[in-house]
Each structure stands twice: as C-alpha cells, then as structure tokens.
Amino acid sequence: MSIKKTYLNIKSVIPSNKRRKIKHFIYKSILFAFLDLISISLLIPVIILLFNPEKIKELSFKYFSFDLNISTLQVQVFLGSLILFYLVKIILQTKFNTSLYVFFYYLSTEITIESTNNFVFQSYTKHQHLNKGKIIQDINTIPEDFSCKFLLSFVNLITETIVLFLILVVLLIAYFKLTLIAVLVLFLLAVLMYLNKKKQLNLINSIYKESQAKSNSELLNILNGYLEIRNSGNYPIFLERFKKEKKILNEVTGRLISFNSNYSKYLEFALIISLVLFTIINFGNKDTIILLTIFGTSSLRLIPSISKILSALTLIKTYRYSLDILLSHEQNNVINNLKINYESxxxxxxxxxxxxxxxxxxxxxxxxxxxxxxxxxxxxxxxxxxxxxxxxxxxxxxxxxxxxxxxxxxxxxxxxxxxxxxxxxxxxxxxxxxxxxxxxxxxxxxxxxxxxxxxxxxxxxxxxxxxxxxxxxxxxxxxxxxxxxxxxxxxxxxxxxxxxxxxxxxxxxxxxxxxxxxxxxxxxxxxxxxxxxxxxxxxxxxxxxxxxxxxxxxxxxxxxx
Ligand SMILES: Nc1ncnc2c1ncn2[C@@H]1O[C@H](COP(=O)(O)OP(=O)(O)OP(=O)(O)O)[C@@H](O)[C@H]1O
Missing domain, CATH: 3.40.50.300 (P-loop containing nucleotide triphosphate hydrolases)
Structure with a gap:
C-alpha cells in the first residue's frame, strides 16, 4: 500500500476533531528535538573543558578570532546555567511526554466508543452472525493497539527521523568522511536487523489479528457455558483450547518485547565498530579529543533516536492489523429515533x-x-x-x-x-x-x-x-x-x-x-x-x-x- 494511501486510511479512522491535535504533538516533538540538539551542543565545551581547558582558548581563537580568557567564575556561571537549562528542559519534556501518552490513550477511548456505536447500531441480522470474542477484540483491544501502539509509533518515527537527520547534517558538515562511515555502519546494521525480523513481524501481525478474538471466544465459552461444561466433565478440554490460544498470543508478545530490547544491544555493537573505525582513521590526530567529544555527545541522542526508530518500525508492522480492522468497520452512527405517538x-x-x-x-x-x-x-x-x-x-x-x-x-x-x-x-x-x-x-x-x-x-x-x-x-x-x-x-x-x-x-x-x-x-x-x-x-x-x-x-x- 502506498504511503499516501496509508496516510489517508489512518486519517479516516481518527475522529476529525482529534486530527489537528496529533499535528500539534508532532510539531512540539520536533521543537523538543531542537532543544535536545542545543543541550547536546552545550555539553561539548563542558567535556572539552574537563579534558583540555587550553583547547577551548585555542578553538575560540581559531574559529571566532578572539582571545578567550576564562575565569573560574565564568566557568561556574556557565555550568550553573547549563544545569538550569537541563532542569527546565527536563520539566518541559516530561510534561509534554505525559500529555502525549494521555492523549493517545484518550484517543483510543474515543475510537472504542465509536466502535461500540458501530456495533450497537448495525443491523440486527448482521449482529446475530457476529462472534462475541471478535467483538470484544474489536471494541476493547483494537482501538488501543491502533492509537497507543500503531499511531504513536508513527509520531515517534516522524520526529525521531527528523532528529536523526538534523544530527547527521551537523556531523556531516563537521566531519564528512567519518560521519559517512558511521552512517553506513549504522544504516547497514539497522537494515540487517529489520530484514531479519521482518518475517517474524508479519507473523506476529497475523497472529494478533486472529488469536485475540479466538482466545476471547474460548474464555466466553467457559464463562457462559460454565454449568454445562462443568457438568459434562469436559472442562479440561475447554481449558486446553483457551490455553492454546493464550499461549500463542503471549509467546509472540514476549518475542515482540524482546525485539525492542535487543535493538539496543545491536546498536551497542554498531557503536563499538564506529569507535574502532574512528580510531583507525584518526590515529595520531591531535584533535581526537574534540572528535570523540562531538561524536560521543551526539550519540547520547543518536543511539536512543535510532533505537526509537527501529522499535517504531517494529510496532507499526506488528500493529498494522489494527488499522485494517478499523477500516473494515461499517459506520453505523445514527439511530433512527422515530418521533411519533401511537394514538389509534x-x-x-x-x-x-x-x-x-x-x-x-x-x-x-x-x-x-x-x-x-x-x-x-x-x-x-x-x-x-x-x-x-x-x-x-x-x-x-x-x-x-x-x-x-x-x-x-x-x-x-x-x-x-x-x-x-x-x-x-x-x-x-x-x-x-x-x-x-x-x-x-x-x-x-x-x-x-x-x-x-x-x-x-x-x-x-x-x-x-x-x-x-x-x-x-x-x-x-x-x-x-x-x-x-x-x-x-x-x-x-x-x-x-x-x-x-x-x-x-x-x-x-x-x-x-x-x-x-x-x-x-x-x-x-x-x-x-x-x-x-x-x-x-x-x-x-x-x-x-x-x-x-x-x-x-x-x-x-x-x-x-
Ligand atoms: N438470523 C437468522 N438467520 C437465519 N435464520 C434465522 C435467524 N433467526 C431466526 N432464524 C430462523 O427463522 C425461523 C423463525 O425464527 P423465530 O425465532 O422467529 O421463531 P419462533 O416462532 O419465535 O420460535 P420459538 O417459538 O421457538 O421461539 C426459525 O426457523 C429460525 O431458525
């Protein structure tokens, strides 16, 4: 499916009064990404100051043509401001994060209500043919999977890609060759990781689509047919059927969670490779300390960013089924309330x-x-x-x-x-x-x-x-x-x-x-x-x-x- 079609499909299942808010969240996320970049660049002089204070003087003369005389007081003021800046940034970011998650969970409630309406107001004959386990999945699970996993991952993907792009542009300007090597190593590893998991993700997506409804149905059989099942002595058979479905579901969920935590391990490996390559290429260069400082601080933001992108891609692929199911729902919003009295x-x-x-x-x-x-x-x-x-x-x-x-x-x-x-x-x-x-x-x-x-x-x-x-x-x-x-x-x-x-x-x-x-x-x-x-x-x-x-x-x- 083309990106445009996917975008239009996603748009069509989001209640119209909430669409604008999602755009605001994306803009704000980008704004915070800029704040992150500023905060990282402020760390660079601190680290250089720590390792080699003379370097700051040398650099200010080299790049800004003035003789910098740093007093202890100035250093203290700068460090104090830095802490204050980080404190404000963290307070703002945590507040924003909370509102972001609360909003996406709220959105899932709205979609749940819409799905409930669609279910209640559909034609009776259709209603009779529906499987209750599937209805519970459609109303209770799908909206949350769509909003809090699929859609939120899209927002993360967009903002983190922008962050990644910005950091890389700055690094490319500063160190073209080295950055290019780092990008290639990271990109290659990320693609390999993703391709390796792609097949499994498609499988998880299809299991989620089917198994949740099935396990709900098996549970409903046990709850509704409690008397008959107990008296027939066949409870173990029904329990086994329920267990089978639940086991499949929980196993793939475990796998999915492990993917996301494993990504950081692969990235750790990529970082080591990059470091080794830097050392080889830059061996003997007296500016190595600056280079490592810049790449080190950048990776403070770069690694979480790549990790978030990978997990966003994983979640998008896994929870894609929630979009398909929401699209397949018929819209039955209106109940025709006959305003008429019965006189004769x-x-x-x-x-x-x-x-x-x-x-x-x-x-x-x-x-x-x-x-x-x-x-x-x-x-x-x-x-x-x-x-x-x-x-x-x-x-x-x-x-x-x-x-x-x-x-x-x-x-x-x-x-x-x-x-x-x-x-x-x-x-x-x-x-x-x-x-x-x-x-x-x-x-x-x-x-x-x-x-x-x-x-x-x-x-x-x-x-x-x-x-x-x-x-x-x-x-x-x-x-x-x-x-x-x-x-x-x-x-x-x-x-x-x-x-x-x-x-x-x-x-x-x-x-x-x-x-x-x-x-x-x-x-x-x-x-x-x-x-x-x-x-x-x-x-x-x-x-x-x-x-x-x-x-x-x-x-x-x-x-x-
Ligand atoms: N959703 C449906 N799809 C197909 N056939 C149906 C459906 N609902 C009912 N029927 C069939 O329509 C026929 C009439 O059903 P209905 O429930 O109206 O009978 P009834 O006279 O009320 O029966 P009873 O006295 O046993 O309750 C039955 O043969 C039933 O099997």
Missing amino acids: QFKLENISFDYDGNSILENINLTIDKGSFIGIKGDSGIGKTTLLYIILGIIKPKKGNCFIDKTRIENYDFLPFANYVPQQPFLFNGTIIENIVLGQNPNEIDYNYIYYLCKKLELHVIIGKMDNEYETEIALESSRLSGGQKQRLALVRALYTRPSLLILDEATNQQDKHLEKVIFDFLSEINQKDNTTILSVSHDDDNDIFYKNIYKIENRNLTLL
Whole structure:
C-alpha cells in the first residue's frame, strides 16, 4: 500500500476533531528535538573543558578570532546555567511526554466508543452472525493497539527521523568522511536487523489479528457455558483450547518485547565498530579529543533516536492489523429515533420476510388497535419472534409497509412508545433498582411505582428478604434469582416505562400456573385501566381467555382464529 494511501486510511479512522491535535504533538516533538540538539551542543565545551581547558582558548581563537580568557567564575556561571537549562528542559519534556501518552490513550477511548456505536447500531441480522470474542477484540483491544501502539509509533518515527537527520547534517558538515562511515555502519546494521525480523513481524501481525478474538471466544465459552461444561466433565478440554490460544498470543508478545530490547544491544555493537573505525582513521590526530567529544555527545541522542526508530518500525508492522480492522468497520452512527405517538392504530400491510432467501413470513397483514390485547400463536420456529422484531423495527421487512395512525413509517430502529420483554431477558451487572430503571437519573426514580409493580408481580417480598433489598447487587447471569423471578423482574422493567404498546415474547413461560395467572390478571388490569395495548406471543393455549383477539402463524401466513 502506498504511503499516501496509508496516510489517508489512518486519517479516516481518527475522529476529525482529534486530527489537528496529533499535528500539534508532532510539531512540539520536533521543537523538543531542537532543544535536545542545543543541550547536546552545550555539553561539548563542558567535556572539552574537563579534558583540555587550553583547547577551548585555542578553538575560540581559531574559529571566532578572539582571545578567550576564562575565569573560574565564568566557568561556574556557565555550568550553573547549563544545569538550569537541563532542569527546565527536563520539566518541559516530561510534561509534554505525559500529555502525549494521555492523549493517545484518550484517543483510543474515543475510537472504542465509536466502535461500540458501530456495533450497537448495525443491523440486527448482521449482529446475530457476529462472534462475541471478535467483538470484544474489536471494541476493547483494537482501538488501543491502533492509537497507543500503531499511531504513536508513527509520531515517534516522524520526529525521531527528523532528529536523526538534523544530527547527521551537523556531523556531516563537521566531519564528512567519518560521519559517512558511521552512517553506513549504522544504516547497514539497522537494515540487517529489520530484514531479519521482518518475517517474524508479519507473523506476529497475523497472529494478533486472529488469536485475540479466538482466545476471547474460548474464555466466553467457559464463562457462559460454565454449568454445562462443568457438568459434562469436559472442562479440561475447554481449558486446553483457551490455553492454546493464550499461549500463542503471549509467546509472540514476549518475542515482540524482546525485539525492542535487543535493538539496543545491536546498536551497542554498531557503536563499538564506529569507535574502532574512528580510531583507525584518526590515529595520531591531535584533535581526537574534540572528535570523540562531538561524536560521543551526539550519540547520547543518536543511539536512543535510532533505537526509537527501529522499535517504531517494529510496532507499526506488528500493529498494522489494527488499522485494517478499523477500516473494515461499517459506520453505523445514527439511530433512527422515530418521533411519533401511537394514538389509534399500528398496522402491518403485506409484510414478507426471509432470512438469506429462506422465506419465514409472507404477505402478513395485522392491525393492532390501541387498547387491544392480542395473542400470537404458532409452533416453535415458525416466525413469531421474527414478526415481533419487524413490529419493533429491529429487523426490516423485505416487502410491505408499516403504518402508525395512517402514517407510513420506514427504516425506524425502535418504537419510542413500545417496550419489549424477550424470551430470555437479560439482567445487567448492578443492583435490582438499576436493572429496573436502566440508567434513569436517581432523582427521577419513581420508587412507589416500582414497589407497586413488584407487589403486583409477587416480587416485593422476595426482594425485601435480600441483604440490601432493592439495592442488592445481582451479578451478570445471577443465580440469586430464579428463572421465573428474572422474567418477572424483566416485566417490571418493561412496565415501569408505562409503554403504550407492550410486546411480550413468551414472557411468562418460566412461571407456574398461579404466577402466570397473577401476571395475566395484572396485564388485563393495565390493558383496561390504562388502555395499554398488549401483544403477547406464546405457543400454548393457557392464556387464551385473556386475549381479545388471537392470531396464528402457519405456513408463513398469519390468520385470525
Ligand atoms: N438470523 C437468522 N438467520 C437465519 N435464520 C434465522 C435467524 N433467526 C431466526 N432464524 C430462523 O427463522 C425461523 C423463525 O425464527 P423465530 O425465532 O422467529 O421463531 P419462533 O416462532 O419465535 O420460535 P420459538 O417459538 O421457538 O421461539 C426459525 O426457523 C429460525 O431458525
């Protein structure tokens, strides 16, 4: 891929409001590089002064044509200023460094948020096909790898190359032949090092691309399938699979870290070679002390610079995959919030739907009048949930139209006046109250209504017996609540929003007969008292007496019974 294309690709995945800041960091890094150069050049007279004070006089006369008479006081003032200069430089540089790293980690948070949005707002059918391990990698790992490793390495590469270039230009002007030899030795060694590692870096890049998602998936299998795996006695097999992926990942990470620390060893070697060559070429020259001082102090900055360039190249090559993955993400930023109320009728007209050509529903017509209580029945796998998802806007019909109070609606992502209880409701990590109010501002929580709903659904006493009552933490996949209790809590959650349209997908299938009747009595009550429209899906006949209309899905059609 060309440099221009790579630049444009990188630009496209950085949020536009952050691009300018990155340029500022590059400019500031270059500025600090100049400060480094000045600080190095200030060291040269100090070292010469240390070894041969007479030399300073000689040089000032030779190059600036004046007789320098250095007093002890002058030396002390100069050394004091030098320390002060270094102190200021170090304070500024450390502050800058901190802001640089904080910024790139902050940028990774921004990209993580963008990736989360893309994931949440993508089409439901695509979402169903995604591998959770890969999603965790894409959201949690990729943005950090991209921002803090790949992109930051680019910034380091640019600034360090400029530093290197500046030092070399100065050295070439002063000592052309010697610098040229040093450059050739260093360059040759650097290229050899890089070529030697190139193949391995490509391998690490591809392992990172695949293995992180795989190890996440294996871990999720263990966590989510904990009961099944333990009871089957097959835990060692799953653990071995997880270990295998984790081992591959950790091994290559170890290699990668060793590359970077090994570079300094190679550079040490290059330095020795250069020193030997200098001595050979410059043997007997009385200015050797100046020469060594200049090259010695330059290498104080030169060696870290080359080392940083090499490790930047390594990281760019290794974490290149993060750019590729971010580029492959679809942008799904907007959720289509339908701003419409439901006054009298919700209507589906000639709706058809298929999953990848496999027809599920054909020419479905359904009118949901405000205040109705509708039952939808049908065998398992016939398309009941699919129909509910079409009504909710979660999936788009392939054919047909939806109307609310005679207004045609299309491409909506959710119905603001509806709430839905799925077959397997999800409980979040958090307290019982948090699970009911889902992020509502604590000052606005209507506790009385929550207590009322929980009493009606026979949860209040159960919650009252818990350690912290409504503030009790119920962890993810909590076993503190039975399946039926979880379902009733999910019903409270949906009812708490006082929806005009309540959609239930076999929402009582884990209740006993008594509780199922309690729930349906209460649903009938709110249907009549609050005019709440209720649409309930089930495949048994137990609650038929509560429905005002019953429909059945059969042979891809919907018929009124
Ligand atoms: N993402 C998908 N891709 C392909 N086929 C799917 C997808 N989701 C569901 N299906 C298929 O569509 C059919 C209808 O599924 P749906 O979940 O709507 O059935 P259901 O009537 O609600 O079943 P149940 O009563 O068992 O919950 C099923 O045969 C199912 O296998």
